[in-house]
Amino acid sequence: MSSQPPIHAVTGAFGYSGKYIAQRLLARGCAVRTLTNSPQRGNAFGEAITAYPFNFDRPDKLVEALRGVSVLYNTYWVRFNHRQFSHAQAVTNTLILFDVARRAGVERIVHVSITNPSAAPHLEYFAGKAELEQALIASGTSYAILRPAVLFGKEDVLINNIAWTLRRLPVFGVFGDGSYRIQPIYVDDLAELAVAQGAGRENVIVNAIGPETFTFRELVTTIGGIIGHERPVLSFPPRLAYWATRVVGLFVGDVFLTWEEVQGLMAGTLAVDAPPAGTTALTAWARQHADTLGRHYSSELARREDRRTAYRSN
Template sequence: MSTSSNLLRLQRAVNHQGKRAYHDLVTLPTKKPIISQGPPGYSAVTGHVVTVFGCTGFLGRYLVSKLARMGTQVVVPYRDEDEKRRLKPMGDLGQIVPMEWDLRNENQIAECVRHSDIVYNLVGRDYATKNFDFTSVQVDGAEKIARITAQSGVPRFVHVSHLNASATSPSALYRTKAEGEERVNAAFQGATIIRPGPLYGYEDKLLNNMAIWPIWWKLNNAKTTIRPVHVMDVAQALANLVHSPQLGRTIALPGPAALTYEYLLDLVSSLTYQPPSRAPVVPKALALLVARAAQSVWWPLISPDEIVRRYIDDADTPGAWDEVGVTPADIEQHAIQYVRRYRSAENFSRPNVFPPKKSFTEELGY
């Protein structure tokens, strides 16, 4: 083949890829170039390779969707084969890379992060089990992932904690979240800590549980105040960090309003058209006794630590949503999407609150 033919093919390939610009080239502290190309959207290429630990969880699956929609290649470590299958269609061909891993296997963790330029750690537990307690997951596990990420030369690490993380909290979950933050900061210099409030969405444990088990949300006379935040908003905030140069920050992402459980129960009742629950308020001692008995079940109804958390108000911390480029939505705007399915067949249709509109002739009196 002649030289002119090779040059012609090369020119066609360059024209097919599109023009380059200076803003398409990003150089990381490790001197690794990140080159974006293609039109914006699903088939784009951002040039970033991201690992999301905890990708099969509630928040993780939405984060993977946001990243893949931007054209980012996402490594999705998984434990359960069935859980990771839903992630595969979220990205273009070859953009979603599943890799089996175990929190106790450091070699698998290193393999999951070796090609990435940013790593997210979303791994956590709502209740302790005989195999994984709060400390092993949210303290030792978080430190292990951060340490191996630093040793692998990954320039950025994002650790998701909780808004109420505190070393002095009566809740073991909140205490281990705070300890995990300290261990992560010690293992990875310049780690970004994200503290979201309670999440709500399609598979949440907030609105769905209120519609099914309202009795457990009446603890503390339903006066506990929380700051719920939409899972989509938090996922978008995390996805925006891919293009953010900020390092070594602790960013709080609470909901836009502080609401009591009583208000949320009334909201769910008004959207499901179900009468408010008349169940009595369960004393804390009795609730703890029932929760401890439920620990013999593989999927406990409610854990003792969750009973403790029902009596703790969310921290009054100002949100830093401007730093992540997201405006959080009020829960009233989205709650109907997630609880409408709990309406019964008898009252699924909205009641006719307003009288029917009169026709033009009726308005004139004919």
């Protein structure tokens, strides 16, 4: 008599990074559940994944959704404050999630954080990530904390929208001198790392960075060259460049970038001195997708307002 496959739960399996984690788990023969705000969102999994609503306001329901789960992969977060969501609420909800996972008997939590979460305590994004790391460490549940800087892949926002801007504007402005570093990791490399960490029980914190390090100026120049839209990259006072992104945001009906993201980027929070955890080079991936990268704008708000349409590949 064959034993039942282990049950793993992934937050946001119908979204971006959670989708890649779920794909890898299914390929390993695991039973997969997802916790999601978008149970009706189109997806490629069909009946292979059972979807449960987050139910943060009904923790007992969340406990039942996680009952029998061995590993929880948490990608839940929000990029910025908005009238529909906030960092503070995301922190509160994640603390609820950690607690119900403990109550449900989940053996291990693989949690996606951010590089240098304590480096910018004055920034709500990083302060929230740091608070959640400490809460998970203190929870008594076995954990792996993954700290990516920026993700890239077919459904990504930042890298795609840099390319989108380069395709449409005659110049590209950077905040200050653009010398601050960034270490993007391929989303499926992050998923591979997450699933590998789900198999262990040792408490670990991993800097989940890719094999290439760029200054922000180099990143923009490199993407422009790969997609055939090299532009002059000009230095602007950070506030002025930020207000330019606000204008672009008004044009596309989205939050193109936040001032907090600008501050975090310029503070060097998206780079660490550590060996790479991913193997896929952004330059190689971008060359493979040069014809489509940046053809369409990726809207963060559109994804959150439309809970039915599957994420579009860039």
